[in-house]
Amino acid sequence: MPVSSEATADPSIRVLESARFISEHSNDVLVPEEGVCRAAKEIQERMKKSGYSTAEWKKHPLNPSKADQKAIEWIFVVDSLNFSFWTSKPVDQQYSVTLDGTTYRGYWTLCAAINRAIRNGLDITDARVYASIARDLMEDVFRTDDPRKQEKMPMLERRIKVLHEVGRVLLDQYAGKFSNMVKMCQGSAQKLLDMVIREFPCFRDEHVFNGQRVCLYKRAQILVADIWACFEGKGLGRFEDIDKVTMFADYRVPQGLYHFGALRYSPRLFEFLQRSEAAVRIEGENEVTADGIPAALGLLPSGHPWEIEIRGNSIWAVECIRQQILRSSGVLVSAILIDFYMWDYSKLHAKAMKDIPIHLTRSVFY
Numbered sequence: 001m002p003v004s005s006e007a008t009a010d011p012s013i014r015v016l017e018s019a020r021f022i023s024e025h026s027n028d029v030l031v032p033e034e035g036v037c038r039a040a041k042e043i044q045e046r047m048k049k050s051g052y053s054t055a056e057w058k059k060h061p062l063n064p065s066k067a068d069q070k071a072i073e074w075i076f077v078v079d080s081l082n083f084s085f086w087t088s089k090p091v092d093q094q095y096s097v098t099l100d101g102t103t104y105r106g107y108w109t110l111c112a113a114i115n116r117a118i119r120n121g122l123d124i125t126d127a128r129v130y131a132s133i134a135r136d137l138m139e140d141v142f143r144t145d146d147p148r149k150q151e152k153m154p155m156l157e158r159r160i161k162v163l164h165e166v167g168r169v170l171l172d173q174y175a176g177k178f179s180n181m182v183k184m185c186q187g188s189a190q191k192l193l194d195m196v197i198r199e200f201p202c203f204r205d206e207h208v209f210n211g212q213r214v215c216l217y218k219r220a221q222i223l224v225a226d227i228w229a230c231f232e233g234k235g236l237g238r239f240e241d242i243d244k245v246t247m248f249a250d251y252r253v254p255q256g257l258y259h260f261g262a263l264r265y266s267p268r269l270f271e272f273l274q275r276s277e278a279a280v281r282i283e284g285e286n287e288v289t290a291d292g293i294p295a296a297l298g299l300l301p302s303g304h305p306w307e308i309e310i311r312g313n314s315i316w317a318v319e320c321i322r323q324q325i326l327r328s329s330g331v332l333v334s335a336i337l338i339d340f341y342m343w344d345y346s347k348l349h350a351k352a353m354k355d356i357p358i359h360l361t362r363s364v365f366y
């Protein structure tokens with residue numbers, strides 16, 4: 001199934017076609033039918049019991065509690081930097097940020113650091129601030145408050161470059177506000193995705209797999225999904241075509257899908273992933289390649305076939321789960337809510353998943 005390479009097809013449709021193409025041409029990752037059925041049953045029951053909905057989004061203490069234009073600027077900066085938090089360090093050495101007595105790791109360090117900066121008087125969600133922010137200021141934004149910890153926020157240089165790039169475009173063409181781009185899409189998530197992918201190269205999560213261009217658009221789609229969830233599908237977060245948005249291909253949800261049996265790796269891939277975590281723990285990620293991406297033994301370079309197989313099959317697995325839930329119960333669940341649920345579940349049950357390795361890629365895409 002060749003991927004519609006033309007930009008005419010909606011971005012999320014291009015992602016879904018890419019996911020199907022990747023799944024049909026994978027050698028080391030599989031979406032087992034019986035695992036999908038088991039996962040669909042389990043996930044649907046759990047989501048129903050927890051009453052999982054967009055209302056959950058604002059309940060998290062680090063997410064904006066009010067759906068307004070400030071929240072949109074906050075979501076835009078966070079989702080511009082929403083990539084590559086994984087660490088091979090033991091928990092007590094991991095980079096962390098503490099806010100209001102809670103210590104955060106992984107993705108949540110980004111949100112805690114942004115909120116701490118705003119409280120300290122630096123409005124890091126204002127394009128006039130971040131479009132030209134200096135390195136020392138960004139080091140302070142992401143400082144850890146535990147002097148015993150050596151580890152820092154990964155890929156600081158790339159994060160500064162991303163902020164400069166996206167801030168410049170907003171100031172030059174959208175009066176410095178991402179909410180102006182949201183208003184221009186007239187309630188179409190796909191139109192907004194098109195604009196984001198066109199205007200911001202760092203969101204252009206596209207690769208070549210098996211000779212075909214494939215689109216994964218993880219950060220562009222989660223940006224739209226976070227706005228939709230924050231506004232609970234109303235006002236500026238009302239998108240009549242939101243249901244086309246797919247799962248967001250990161251490195252955490254594949255772990256949860258594997259745990260539920262909806263994803264399987266070949267023995268050689270599984271063993272490589274296990275060894276990588278150990279290798280990176282010993283080796284560290286010292287040397288940095290030309291474009292500022294750290295390289296080391298055991299890392300999967302961005303665009304590696306195995307990385308694309310894991311990410312593409314994760315999108316496809318969630319689509320199969322979504323279709324299985326519809327078939328078995330007549331209930332239409334969005335890929336977004338399945339994704340949000342699976343991500344939260346994977347974080348909550350990290351211990352139960354510790355023997356399922358994640359792939360280690362340093363990338364600005366996820």
Ligand SMILES: Nc1nc2c(c(CN[C@H]3C=C[C@H](O)[C@@H]3O)cn2[C@@H]2O[C@H](COP(=O)(O)O)[C@@H](O)[C@H]2O)c(=O)[nH]1
Pocket residue numbers: 056057060063082083084085086105106107108247248249250251252253339340341343344347366
């Ligand atoms: N597929 C998917 N990937 C997601 C998220 C989120 C955060 N969204 C939550 C925030 C508000 C809503 O309540 C959402 O639940 C972050 N990530 C990705 O995970 C990785 C971080 O993992 P760790 O190192 O373990 O923290 C990294 O690639 C990051 O880009 C999601 O929802 N889905």
